[in-house]
Amino acid sequence: MSDALAPAVPLDTASPSDTDPPPAHRNPPVTATAPASGSSQRVVPLRNPGRWITSAVALVLLAQIVHGLATNPFYQWDRFHYWFARPVITDGLVVTLEVTAYSAVLGLLGGVVLALARLSRSPVLRAISWVYIWLFRSVPLIVVLLFLYNFSALYRTLSLGVPFGPSFWHFDESKLATDMMIAVVGLSLNEAAYAAEVVRAGILSVDQGQHEAAAALGLPRRYQFARIVLPQALRAIVPSYVNQLIGLVKGTSLVFYVSLLDLFGSVQSMGSTYPGDIVPLLLVATVWYVILTSVISVVQFYVERHYSRGALRTLPPTPLQRLRAGLTTLIVRIRRETAT
Amino acid sequence: MSVLNAEARSATTHLAADADEPAPVAVEVHGVHKWYGAHRVLDGIDLTVAAGEVTVVLGPSGSGKSTLLRVINHLEQPTLGHVSLGGEPIGVRWHRGRLRELSERQILTQRGRIGFVFQNFNLFPHLTVLENVAAAPVATGLQRRTEAEQSARELLDRVGLGEKADAYPRQLSGGQQQRVAIARALAQRPGVILFDEPTSALDPELVGEVLAVIKDLAAGGTTLVIVTHEIGFAREVADRVVFMDGGRIVEQGTPAEVLDRPRHPRTQEFLSRVL
Numbered sequence: 001m002s003d004a005l006a007p008a009v010p011l012d013t014a015s016p017s018d019t020d021p022p023p024a025h026r027n028p029p030v031t032a033t034a035p036a037s038g039s040s041q042r043v044v045p046l047r048n049p050g051r052w053i054t055s056a057v058a059l060v061l062l063a064q065i066v067h068g069l070a071t072n073p074f075y076q077w078d079r080f081h082y083w084f085a086r087p088v089i090t091d092g093l094v095v096t097l098e099v100t101a102y103s104a105v106l107g108l109l110g111g112v113v114l115a116l117a118r119l120s121r122s123p124v125l126r127a128i129s130w131v132y133i134w135l136f137r138s139v140p141l142i143v144v145l146l147f148l149y150n151f152s153a154l155y156r157t158l159s160l161g162v163p164f165g166p167s168f169w170h171f172d173e174s175k176l177a178t179d180m181m182i183a184v185v186g187l188s189l190n191e192a193a194y195a196a197e198v199v200r201a202g203i204l205s206v207d208q209g210q211h212e213a214a215a216a217l218g219l220p221r222r223y224q225f226a227r228i229v230l231p232q233a234l235r236a237i238v239p240s241y242v243n244q245l246i247g248l249v250k251g252t253s254l255v256f257y258v259s260l261l262d263l264f265g266s267v268q269s270m271g272s273t274y275p276g277d278i279v280p281l282l283l284v285a286t287v288w289y290v291i292l293t294s295v296i297s298v299v300q301f302y303v304e305r306h307y308s309r310g311a312l313r314t315l316p317p318t319p320l321q322r323l324r325a326g327l328t329t330l331i332v333r334i335r336r337e338t339a340t
Numbered sequence: 341m342s343v344l345n346a347e348a349r350s351a352t353t354h355l356a357a358d359a360d361e362p363a364p365v366a367v368e369v370h371g372v373h374k375w376y377g378a379h380r381v382l383d384g385i386d387l388t389v390a391a392g393e394v395t396v397v398l399g400p401s402g403s404g405k406s407t408l409l410r411v412i413n414h415l416e417q418p419t420l421g422h423v424s425l426g427g428e429p430i431g432v433r434w435h436r437g438r439l440r441e442l443s444e445r446q447i448l449t450q451r452g453r454i455g456f457v458f459q460n461f462n463l464f465p466h467l468t469v470l471e472n473v474a475a476a477p478v479a480t481g482l483q484r485r486t487e488a489e490q491s492a493r494e495l496l497d498r499v500g501l502g503e504k505a506d507a508y509p510r511q512l513s514g515g516q517q518q519r520v521a522i523a524r525a526l527a528q529r530p531g532v533i534l535f536d537e538p539t540s541a542l543d544p545e546l547v548g549e550v551l552a553v554i555k556d557l558a559a560g561g562t563t564l565v566i567v568t569h570e571i572g573f574a575r576e577v578a579d580r581v582v583f584m585d586g587g588r589i590v591e592q593g594t595p596a597e598v599l600d601r602p603r604h605p606r607t608q609e610f611l612s613r614v615l
Contacts, residue, residue, distance in 0.1 A: 207462075209458060209460055209462040210462060210464065212415060212458070212462060213458065213462035213463075213464070214464075215415060215448070215451065216413060216415060216451060216454075216456040216458075217451070217452065217456075217475070217476040217480075217524070217525075217528065218448045218449060218450070218451040218452025218453075218476065218480055218528065219448070219475070219476060219479045219480065220445070220448060220479060220480065221444060221445075221448070223479045227475070227479070228464055231466050232464075232465070232466055307466075309466060309508070310465045310466040310467065310468075310508040310509065310510060311465055311466065311510070312510075
């Protein structure tokens with residue numbers, strides 16, 4: 001066995017191989033130059049010039065893009081600056097936030113109800129939930145919104161009562177259906193269908209043993225769901241639902257078609273009044289949407305961190321902690337380098 | 341290792357000392373059959389466990405041991421027959437000479453009085469050890485929160501894990517998790533505790549600490565039904581050994597009778613393979 005390795009060794013060891021006792025010292029030629037106290041030496045990290053070069057190229061490309069954005073007069077940054085916080089834009093922003101907030105809450109509540117219905121033991125509830133999800137995932141959001149917009153033409157009054165029998169409650173549809181109401185209802189109906197699947201996936205991701213342990217302890221049904229299953233399901237639900245939420249933020253731009261002036265609607269109408277400013281106005285919308293998404297992402301990080309308690313042995317560091325730790329190691333490294 | 345032993349041994353001294361142990365309860369299994377579709381898992385089980393008695397159930401895998409335990413606390417509903425605890429039927433009630441299903445709420449209340457320890461612990465990972473133990477007595481209205489946390493701490497001391505109260509289950513070893521699970525079962529002050537292969541998921545060196553805790557419970561006079569593969573342990577703690585095969589009770593008796601002089605060929609064959 002060891003003889004078979006023999007020819008490879010002298011290639012590495014320029015030092016006289018005849019002094020080497022064959023089996024023991026054969027493999028690592030490095031040991032020949034290692035100091036006596038080498039047992040707990042710090043390993044010098046491998047240099048990686050390829051990585052340095054690609055990073056440099058990427059940085060140059062990035063700088064070019066930034067330079068183009070900043071210097072190309074086509075973007076009209078002065079007009080961007082003029083429009084960015086105009087009341088007409090911020091009013092639209094508030095509408096976007098309102099529509100998003102209402103639809104996110106209603107959509108999630110609806111989603112939880114639909115998910116529970118799909119997981120229930122009643123075949124009727126399961127079927128209804130399945131049909132709802134199937135329908136609203138099939139119909140484009142814009143179609144739902146336009147349908148609701150024309151709803152008051154289809155049903156002049158809404159009433160609550162026994163089907164085919166007497167009714168107890170009457171609503172005048174035209175008074176009830178404000179533009180905001182139509183937008184929120186349309187988005188919530190749509191959102192609930194997707195949220196239902198997100199919530200259901202989360203509930204299914206909880207280990208069967210957890211349900212059994214909760215049942216074996218005799219915990220009340222509601223407590224089992226609210227305190228045992230849901231908190232564990234949320235770990236899987238939060239990332240998918242935030243995805244959904246970000247889609248919703250951008251989906252609100254469709255409410256423009258039911259004559260509600262949200263952020264995108266304001267930009268669009270200002271753009272048709274001042275056609276020369278269309279590009280800076282689109283930039284304004286872009287930056288505001290980016291800001292909204294970024295805020296959501298930050299909140300997501302902390303919510304996820306909260307729900308990973310117990311699931312991870314140590315919580316992931318916050319960006320601030322990571323920055324601090326990074327700086328400390330950098331300082332330590334610089335000190336060590338300058339010392340030697 | 342020696343620390344763990346010390347913990348387990350300290351548990352020994354605490355356990356017997358407890359004054360207000362809940363009264364042990366007798367378990368009776370009456371003609372229980374269980375089918376999953378066409379697959380027959382339990383085939384007419386009749387079993388009586390006297391109050392305070394320790395029964396160890398042995399048998400090859402697939403013999404229906406675990407299903408029997410799960411039928412006793414009604415995690416599984418028997419297809420035929422029923423189980424009663426201290427004379428009270430579980431999951432059902434007598435009504436005009438027939439057995440009728442109870443509501444889920446009533447079943448949950450009954451289950452609260454039966455301790456169950458799972459093979460895979462099934463601790464709630466998002467709750468601390470203390471919260472795991474204190475959750476059920478609070479949620480079922482047995483105790484107020486402060487009271488429940490106080491007795492949870494005492495229970496954790498009894499299983500030798502007093503200082504782990506604020507840890508999360510994943511930060512503990514398997515043996516420690518199983519001891520927490522036993523404390524969690526004890527928190528409901530059950531009249532009977534069922535153990536479903538409590539040491540099968542443990543590394544061999546952690547088995548001892550869990551068995552030590554169970555042994556102390558046995559000495560304390562609680563009714564225990566234990567499914568296990570630890571024959572030596574069965575010999576030591578069992579008042580009675582039940583051998584199951586193919587969904588039936590093949591043989592039962594004292595450990596000396598069943599383990600040393602088995603009469604049934606299936607028992608002899610099983611013991612010759614595991615011993």
